[in-house]
Amino acid sequence: AQTVTQSQPEMSVQEAETVTLSCTYDTSESNYYLFWYKQPPSRQMILVIRQEAYKQQNATENRFSVNFQKAAKSFSLKISDSQLGDTAMYFCAFTPPRNSGGSNYKLTFGKGTLLTVNP
C-alpha cells in the first residue's frame, strides 16, 4: 500500500519570500506519478505541479518547483516570491501508473499543509 506523509500541518511565510513544503511517500513501485494540489478557500482542488518518477529532471511551473529525490522518496514543493493568493491548503498526492495492475492506481493524498502568506 502506498502512503504519503506531509509532516507540516501548518506553515506561514511573508509575502515575496520563499517557502518549502515537505512530502515523503512510501511505495514499492518503480514508476509512478506525484502531484501537488492547492485548495484555496474557494474549495477547488487545483493541480499545481506534476512529476513522473522516471524523469530525472525536477518539474517547474512558474514560481513553483519541486525537489524530487527518488531514492529518499521525497517530493518537496518550493514556492518562490510568495503571493497572498498562494494562501491555501496544499496536498501532496501519489498514484502508480495505470499498468501496475489491480485497482491500486488510486490517487493517495497526504494530510495536507495549510500555508498562510502574510502581507
Place this chain on the structure above:
Amino acid sequence: DTEVTQTPKHLVMGMTNKKSLKCEQHMGHRAMYWYKQKAKKPPELMFVYSYEKLSINESVPSRFSPECPNSSLLNLHLHALQPEDSALYLCASSQEEGLGGYTFGSGTRLTVV
C-alpha cells in the same frame, strides 16, 4: 473547455429527503470520480467510473448511489443521509483511470439537517 462543473454549489437537505449532485466535463475524459472531503482533511475516494462503468466502490453506504448516464456526466443520488454525511463532495475526471492529472470541480457543500 478544461473544467469540471459541479451543481449545486451548496445543498441543505433533511434526513428523509432525496437529492442529487451533478458533475459534468467536456474534456473527453473517460474516468470520473466522486470524493468526500471533511474540513481540513484530504479527499477520500468514494467511487470511480471508467468508460461509464463503475470501476471502484470504496465500500460506500447504499444511501449514496452513483450514476454515469454518459461519458460527460456523473451523478450522485442521495437518500436518507445522516448528519455525519455533511461534507464537501468533489467530482474529478482524468483522461483514463489511473492516468495522472486529475481535474477537480469546485465541489458541492452538503449539509444534512
